[in-house]
Amino acid sequence: MAAVAAIHEQFKYINAEILGISTDSVYSHKVFTEVSPSAAKVTFPLLSDRTHEISKAYRVLNPNAGATFRATLIIDPEGMIVTKLVNPIEVGRNVYEILRLLQGIQYGRQTGQGVPANWVPGQSGIIRDPKMIGLI
Amino acid sequence: MNSKDNINLPFCAQTTDWAPTFSAEAYDPVQKKIRKIGLEDYRGKWVILFFYPSDFTFV
Numbered sequence: 001m002a003a004v005a006a007i008h009e010q011f012k013y014i015n016a017e018i019l020g021i022s023t024d025s026v027y028s029h030k031v032f033t034e035v036s037p038s039a040a041k042v043t044f045p046l047l048s049d050r051t052h053e054i055s056k057a058y059r060v061l062n063p064n065a066g067a068t069f070r071a072t073l074i075i076d077p078e079g080m081i082v083t084k085l086v087n088p089i090e091v092g093r094n095v096y097e098i099l100r101l102l103q104g105i106q107y108g109r110q111t112g113q114g115v116p117a118n119w120v121p122g123q124s125g126i127i128r129d130p131k132m133i134g135l136i
Numbered sequence: 137m138n139s140k141d142n143i144n145l146p147f148c149a150q151t152t153d154w155a156p157t158f159s160a161e162a163y164d165p166v167q168k169k170i171r172k173i174g175l176e177d178y179r180g181k182w183v184i185l186f187f188y189p190s191d192f193t194f195v
Contacts, residue, residue: 001195004186016182019162019173024191026170029163032191039191045162045173046191057156058149060187068187070195075155075183079175083151092194093186102182 002038003095015077016102018044023052023067060086072098074105155183 004018011018020042024032029046032039047054049068055061060071070087082105087093104115113125126136149156159174175183188195 001188004195011184014182016184017178018184018186020186020188020195021160022188022190026161026163028191030165030170033163033165036192039165042165045164045171047160047162047173049160054156054158054160055187057158058185058187059147060149062189065189067189070189071185071187073149073155073185073187075175075178075185077180077182079155079157079179081149081151081153081155084149089189095195098184102184 001036002041003092005038005041005043007095007099008043010099011102014102014106016074020044020046021049021054021068022046023049023055025050058084062089074098074102076105 001020004020008018026048029048033042033046034040049055052061052066055068058071058073060069062069070089070093072085072087072093073081074083076082083101085098100120103121104119107113107121107125108115111125113127115125119125147153155175157175159172161170162173163170186195
């Protein structure tokens with residue numbers, strides 16, 4: 001969780017808020033942030049989905065575990081899902097990729113340009129021009 | 137309803153779907169308080185949901 005906390009400020013800078021969600025109780029969340037050195041760095045709320053309602057609504061409940069998958073969703077300011085990633089059970093997230101995705105979505109919306117593979121902030125996008133089809 | 141809705145595929149909470157709204161208790165480690173949080177409190181902002189299997193595991 002420290003990995004997400006480490007770039008929380010960068011998300012806030014681009015008008016994004018972070019919510020952590022698990023099926024644990026809020027009491028567990030409290031102790032987690034108090035005793036775990038990595039969770040002690042967390043500066044965003046941890047939601048308790050004890051009823052599994054949220055995990056089911058987002059189709060990210062692992063029924064064999066009674067717990068959620070390592071799923072990441074980006075929701076735009078109007079309330080639309082703009083991306084959904086589900087990690088392997090054994091492998092943690094690349095938080096920089098999640099930041100890059102949001103930066104790319106915002107860049108694409110602001111410029112109207114296409115945001116190609118491996119784009120990183122500072123690079124230009126691809127201008128949509130029928131004359132360029134087949135030339136890139 | 138637009139024509140795309142007529143194909144009757146199951147809802148998968150995928151890219152371009154409306155995000156299901158929710159409200160739940162949360163622990164806020166900054167205020168050190170338990171409070172209710174709803175998705176609609178964040179309209180006008182980008183929201184990133186990090187689902188994780190369990191406290192005391194990695195994200």
